[in-house]
Amino acid sequence: MISIYEFDQLRPEEILNRDIRAEAGVQAAVEEIIGGVRARGDQALREYERRFDGAVLDALEVSEEEMESACRRVDPEFWKTLEMAADNIRDFHRRQIHQDFVVSERGGVVMGQRYTPIEKVGVCAPGTPVAFPSTILMNVIPARLAGVREIVIATAPEADGSISAEALAAARIAGATRVFRIGGAQAVAAMAFGTESVPKVDKIVGPGGVYVATAKRLVFGLVDIDMIAGPSEILVLADGTCNPKYVAADLLSQAEHDKLASAVLVTDSRPLARAVQLEIEAQLDSLSRGEVARESIARNGKILMVRDLDEAVEAVNLIAPEHLELCVDDPFRLLGSIRNAGSIFLGKYAPEALGDYFAGPNHTLPTSGTARFSSPLSVDDFVKKSSFLYYSKEALEQAHRRVADFARREGLDAHARSVAIRFEREEEERV
């Protein structure tokens, strides 16, 4: 049964166990896979796909015919759901597109900042045992809105070499440009270094198990990556007006992800806390992934009692959860006090699952307390900025002595000279 604690009696490190150690041996295995893909390209990809996914592959890339056939095969109602979700996601993410700016308030001075899309992006999309079309929508749509020219999906095939029709439908609707039937560390390596078939990309995004995460960590620098996601987390802040059935169901929706997932309730109502305890037990029995959820609740599930909603907000900001539900009567009242949280679900009818699949905000979120300094995946992750600076001769002439003096004080003569040299002859002439 999920345990109840007094928040003010826990030290911060006791609240959540977020010290996730990489499994021994994984790094060596991943290094070998990366080395294999670098050295032997497509041939290595075929070997690893046979070994890890049991698939004997002919073409690594999904053809246009396969794509079209998959789109025709998908349940039309689900196609409709995918399109609605994609529309919602587009609607939200297009507000994230920033404008270039220019500052030209002084004569002879023009400076500004431009956004340009990253040229090529690779998306890791889990393919087995179950494909996640939602991952494809959430990663491809912001890249597309950013203007990325080549968006490559890598997803592990079934043993017969096929890719889920629903995943391919999501790829089509989201606007991916190419799909490859490769998964795991070999997919990351292929996109980081390029092979005969797979293009080398500039950034790799998307979730995966420990092999994908380790591979992303190892290729980071050569290419960019989105983040190394830790286990999923939910914090439900609920007062006594909440239905314990809803709270329990929302906590379990995180707990079923992973044995290491965390589900935490913060409440000022002891009756609610007790009712949620019982509800979790009752609901666990009928879940298909009940065993995973039970272990996750036992390891990382907690109910934290607080004095009042102010202390509840303090707990939220300390924990910096990936997902935060504010299950209270007037959730907007608390919004302004929340400083650290990835995604915030307001009120009693915004369960986290609504955001995972459908509503519009991204479901790739900062875990393990990194919401203190990082952000949900967004269009920003698929663009980069450049600054630019123009000075006229007259403008530089006005500033040049100060710039050269500054450079000399930092001991950098050549910096000083690069400015001074542009006015030397004229100064000589004036003498």
Add this chain to the structure above:
Amino acid sequence: MISIYEFDQLRPEEILNRDIRAEAGVQAAVEEIIGGVRARGDQALREYERRFDGAVLDALEVSEEEMESACRRVDPEFWKTLEMAADNIRDFHRRQIHQDFVVSERGGVVMGQRYTPIEKVGVCAPGTPVAFPSTILMNVIPARLAGVREIVIATAPEADGSISAEALAAARIAGATRVFRIGGAQAVAAMAFGTESVPKVDKIVGPGGVYVATAKRLVFGLVDIDMIAGPSEILVLADGTCNPKYVAADLLSQAEHDKLASAVLVTDSRPLARAVQLEIEAQLDSLSRGEVARESIARNGKILMVRDLDEAVEAVNLIAPEHLELCVDDPFRLLGSIRNAGSIFLGKYAPEALGDYFAGPNHTLPTSGTARFSSPLSVDDFVKKSSFLYYSKEALEQAHRRVADFARREGLDAHARSVAIRFEREEEERV
């Protein structure tokens, strides 16, 4: 003498040697320092400062009296320069502040994105042998504009324990909240873990040698970091109208930074190329850091001949330089074609040094080709985003079957139930 190559006869990896290996032994030394600071806090900081900077420290923090006395001691003309530079930097960076947004076009649905500042930031500022007040301005001002509450500077002291008055003046003008006389890996460790005197921060930014870089890499995840900067780079794109003296001076202004720095000229004019070769030799003799610059030019200096400006732009986008100068008659004509560059200097009177100290854009820029996917330091680096989502009961009721179906197709029953459970009783009642 700097060598001339034909651009189209080099393979990409031959253009710049960017494969920087960490020095052996550094990681072990840094791990020991981090362990020492974690275990023994201030006491360890005092030991390391005695060992590495030869300073026997009493107070680790710079007091308000020291700060004021330093500000009074600084040359008034330099104080003026610092204030002008700070104004320019503020003027540029405040355009980077983004607005929150809300999407509320459908009844019962409100979603949006909020920016919140990172709470505490640490800035590593090189203190010895020369202090870099420009680093302090460039790192502190964007943090301040972002709304960061605590901005801590760590800078190595002189052997007598003092900190450069010019650095302290820059800290005051930029708006830093606290200054500590600690440098190197021990400064990074102190700010990542906190000690009796030094606050634990959420993000560490700023440059440093290999010890600082390695320490930042090791604490990354626990805290955020800005980037691991490689050696500095300049690419000057110049046509035959350019004065070879200016081009040579600008190339040398990078070369003097570091023996590993890169200075590359891309030009379609062979007479300019030859004149720049001779000018570099002539100017090298009179530079105080001529030895560093000479070695850097010999290692990584190159002149790349191109057919025309189109091929020159192709070279720029392939190299993705940290600093790019467009020393041509109509530089704005090329701006739209530049896809990969950290900071772009337009025309013949915008030498890179102008941007390093004074003009306004940031001087912390992506090196080693990472301009393909990363950006200059900006206000964005000191904020994080959170999304929020509100659905009314009626809005969720409309969507709930599609959301639950989506969840079930991804094999996540508890996700489906968390949505469905909110309508169960009513559906039962309707039966």
